[in-house]
Amino acid sequence: MQIERLSPIVATLKPSNHPYLSGPWTPQHEEVNAVDLEVIEGAIPADIDGVYIRNTENQIHTPLGRHHPFDGDGMLHQISFRNGKADYRNRFVRSRCFQAEQQAGESLWGGMMDGPEVSKRPGFGAHGGIKDSASTDVVVHAGKALATFYQCGEAYQLDPTSLEDQGV
Structure with missing residues (x-):
């Protein structure tokens, strides 16, 4: 397996004992491409050809107030399957708010409980x-x-294969 780490994002969140910012909820701030994943048991059927994509929340900066899991920035995780092999990649959704906070270097909005x-x-x-x-x-x-926020935000387009940002 080969792993390529992309340029880091600006993140100010420090380790915490907050139940939604630690343990299995610990935010991931790294974007990567992992090619030819190791199959631990069995085999990937050679006729599976496609992608699986899921959306997660990853808090990047210290919250301004209380923190709810939905407050984190969107990150798409994708596994692509082809010829019995699997590759992985993840990308933050470059929403207008993500970009504004990257430029500011801090949280600019309170959360769902604020x-x-x-x-x-x-x-x-x-x-x-x-x-x-x-x-x-x-x-x-x-x-x-x-990718959208709670079915009420703007729809951000990404290429489903490369996860390349394609705007609003």
Whole structure:
């Protein structure tokens, strides 16, 4: 197996004992490509040809207020299957809010359990009072992976094979 680590993102989150920021909920901040994954037992059928994609939340910066798991930025994880082999890649969804916080180097919005006064900027989720993290849903339609936040945010398009960002 070969692993390629992409350029790091700006992250300010420190280790924590918060139940949704530690243990199995510990955020992942690294984007990678892993080629030719090792099959531990059995074999991948040679006729499987496609991708499996899931969306997760990964908190990048120290929360401004209380933290809910849905507050983290969207990260798509993809496993592609072809000719009895599997490859893995993951990418943050480059939402407008992700990009603004990367530029600022800190959290700019409170979370789902906070009031609007916690945010340093007006909200964006569904153009309302919370951050649009594109972190809860993903569907593939018309050859595009579409990531959204709680079915109310803008749809961010990614190529389902490469996870290359294709905008709103």
